[in-house]
Amino acid sequence: MKINAFGLSDVGRERQTNQDRHLCLNKLAFYVVADGMGGVAGGEIASSLACHIIDVMVHHAFRDDGWIWPSQWSKDAFNPELPLESNILAFAIERAHETIQTHAQNTPGYESMGTTVVCALFHKGKAYFAHVGDSRCYLIRNEELRCLTSDHTWVKTKVWSGEITEEEARNHPMRNLLWQSLGGQAIQIEHHCEPVLAGDMLLLCSDGVTEMLTDREIGLIIQKASPDPEAAARQMVEDANEGGGRDNITAILVHVAASEEADKATG
Secondary structure, eight states: OOOEEEEEOOOOOOOOOOOOEEEEEEETTTTEEEEEESSHHHHHHHHHHHHHHHHHHHHHEEEETTTOOOOSSGGGGGOSOOOHHHHHHHHHHHHHHHHHHHHHHHHHTTOOEEEEEEEEEEEEEEEEEEEEEEEEEEEEEEEEEEESOOOOBHHHHHHHHHOOOHHHHHHHTTTTTTSSSSSSSSSEEEEEEEOOOOOOOEEEEEEHHHHSOOOOHHHHHHHHTTTTTHHHHHHHHHHHHHHOOOSEEEEEEEEEEEEEHHHHOOO
């Protein structure tokens, strides 16, 4: 199987600057979306720092013959209950978190800076995900869309407890209140691993997509554009803007292709 991916970010229609950042590292089959917060400059810096540090850490763990746990990384940081790939993601996210915390503590006016993050690493027929915050990852398989992440928001905890419904959460005035983000207090990284099949499409996105589009609308866009990740990403950004574009919009679409499909796409 081969991976074809395309990422796109747009400022939206109501914001003056784009605080979203993303990485599309096709050589490593590694992808990141980060959505910054804490003032215009603070949000931009936080999401940029997150992507930069994660990029550096992940490259330290990649060698020509595959993924390793670099010797310079503390053995104490390795969690034997998680696979190597998830450990790499966790270590990279933790270092980004610490870097943002340090910057916020040492820079007056940036105390509230932070960012969400969602990462996906594809390796040997599986996708490894890690996230903090409310940026999401979806899997589209056999025309069915499934969200693989859980929003780390106040309203989501109320849904889990049965106090409000999913529909009430979608329109709740506190729907964007996060209970954790990079740069804040201690984080609890959520991990997920999913076997991938030829024909699968995966979406990583900021809440600028999910605030403007329902899951059903997202699924229909991807189905119509499949197997072209660029067409899906561009249509998603366009439709999110048409829906109001109240926030920055970032989407990475990943298509898992059989080898012969990938050869045609790149030939």
